[in-house]
Amino acid sequence: MQSPAMVVSEWQAAWNAGDASRLSQLFAEDADFVNVVGLWWHDRDSIREAHHFGFTKIFPGSVIEMGEPRVRQLGPDAAVVQSKWSLAGQVSPEGEQAGAREGIFTFVVERRREGWIAVTAHNADIVPGTQTHVNREGERSTVHYREKRSISDSSPSQQ
Template identity: 25%
Template sequence: MTNEILVVGAIPARTQAAVTAVVKDLEQAFNAHDPVALSEQFARETSWTNAVGTRLDGRAAIAEFSGPAMKGFLRDSYARYDVVKLLEITPEVIGVNVRQTPTDSSGNPVAGPHGVTTYVIARQQEGWKIVVGQNAPVDAPPAA
């Protein structure tokens, strides 16, 4: 993940680290094609809309959808997730903007669909978890 994160609000370093760790753990689960580890980054009661517009409500629904997807159309998909902005909504609720870059299995950027994601990550009894998320595909940024 990049170190160039725009932080809006008085978000303590400890909270920034915890929230970005959720995103990093989500990235690792996606790249390992592990639907259970991926779903565990979400709160039990959550709402997630994926890149194809399917809304999944609840951690169980995310795991149920992700299993076949990761064995099917996502089996050769890998990505890097870069947190680009943290927005303090309340001290225990943080809005997070993420840029997704397609990679090969070694983490090297490749041609393919890019994405932008917005998460609302909140402190839960079991730690920081995604409570709401929206993923959207975007065109690759122009070459620098």
């Protein structure tokens, strides 16, 4: 990749092609990846295998739209890149269409001789109207501790 921000457009292209190998090439051999439920993969091969499974069983034919990347340079050879995303086309375990989702990706990229490469990534779902999870009697639910308001009405400091 020629710039840190390219990780976002390259992720979108690889995802929408359903190409786990192409997607994994965005990552260093020893990269880490944490998905939306906290599954943690510790190398490129694991990232590829997990996404191959995902493209086959969970997200076949799905489409992701990545938002405008926000890049924070950490020096000349490192950057944090964040982007909101929206996804359509996930299927349930029974094979039925699931609803659309949205979230935020965080990539840490590093400049190497061959260009920029992701060394770690973390993906988080956005759950509108909630602030955190609560576990009760073996069940997890999302909750909001403040008065209800739409996401567009709240700033990060209010959430």
